[in-house]
Amino acid sequence: MNKILLFCDPGIDDSLAIMYALLHPDLDVVGIVSSYGNVPQEQATNNVAYLLKLAGREDIPLIGGAKGPLSGEITVYYPEIHGPEGLGPIRPPETIVGELLNYNRVFEIIEQYKGELTIVEIGRMTSLAIAFILGEEHMKKVKDYFIMGGAFLVPGNVTPVAEANFYGDPIAANLVLSKATNVTIIPLNVTTEAIVTSEVVDYITQFQFNPFTPLIEPIFEFYADAYVELVPGLNGAPMHDVLTLSAVTNRDLVQYVMRPVTVQILAETRGQSVTDFRPGWEPEPTDVLRRVALELNYQFFVHDFVEVMTKSLRD
Ligand code: RIB
Ligand code: CA
DSSP states (O other): OEEEEEEEOOSHHHHHHHHHHHHOTTEEEEEEEEOSSSSOHHHHHHHHHHHHHHHTOTTSOEEEOOSSOTTOOOOOOOHHHHOTTSSTTOOOOTTOOOOOBOTTHHHHHHHHTTTTEEEEEOSOSHHHHHHHHHHHHHHTTOOEEEEEOOOSSSOOSSSSSOOHHHHHOHHHHHHHHHHOSSEEEEOHHHHTTOEEOHHHHHHHTSSOOSTTHHHHHHHHHHHHHHHHHHSTTOOSEEOHHHHHHHHHHOTTSEEEEEEOOEEOOSGGGTTOEEOOOOTTOOOOTTOOOEEEEEEEOHHHHHHHHHHHHTOOTTO
16 A cells, blocks of 8 residues: 655646545555645645545645745736636535644654655645755655656646746755655656546546545536647646556556756746756766656556546445
8 A cells, every 4th residue: 555645736637636546445645735836725725625525534634835936936826727716617615624734744744654655746846845945854764756747858838848837836846856766757748648538537427436426527627628728629638647646556557767857947948847868868976867757558547547536435
């Protein structure tokens, strides 16, 4: 069983990723850090709290993450993609207000599961960077990191070269990539291929398999409608964050290369993920190599997504 501490900013694909993680029989979510990103941190927190309540998993610690990037800039949100509240047309009941635990709980969880904890980051990396600033000695006890971010030799999704999570706080992304060990990066190269179609959603919502089923179709349709504006002709919507969680348990899902990775911080290249793909490249002795996913086994992804999202919570 993979112990997961999840950093997120729900957001539609984050929400689907949370559902996926809570339904997955091999993923044990031992904490969730909610941060700004797709929506303000308060809204992200209420969305997490809503999903945990639906699942009857209010026992999972919900920890307050960052409300903005390390630079102190004003954050730009994306209601046109994720909806005004972050769940497309769905508004969590007003009675559900996420009660946040102090950030120190992150370090308590790392100590509790030292050597076996996987941190999965599917949002802006500010909160995770803060963990390295506040408690680097604890971070050495994390088993590994799976990070959704970056775009390698493919177009970005917020600028011509930058992916949203790295662009949202490039200082934090660079800081984490300079300090974390055993890092797997799941970039746009593979996540834009992880398309779920309306037909797949029809299939996974044909019966009420679990408490999330009624939410899936409306939030997916909102997200897919937004994506078809962004990518004309796209038949479905990309599950960036689901794919990142799926990679934790499914070793055959994507193919990787090992490379050192940095993130550009300034000007037109802000948020761009950089490595060396020249044919004769060899690592320098000082290079810290990251596993970078470059190719997706699409059939495997869809099959796994359908299987997990149609589980009952007690499967
Ligand atoms: O670029 C994709 C990432 O940005 C995902 O984590 C998604 O939630 C969006 O915020
Ligand atoms: Ca996200």
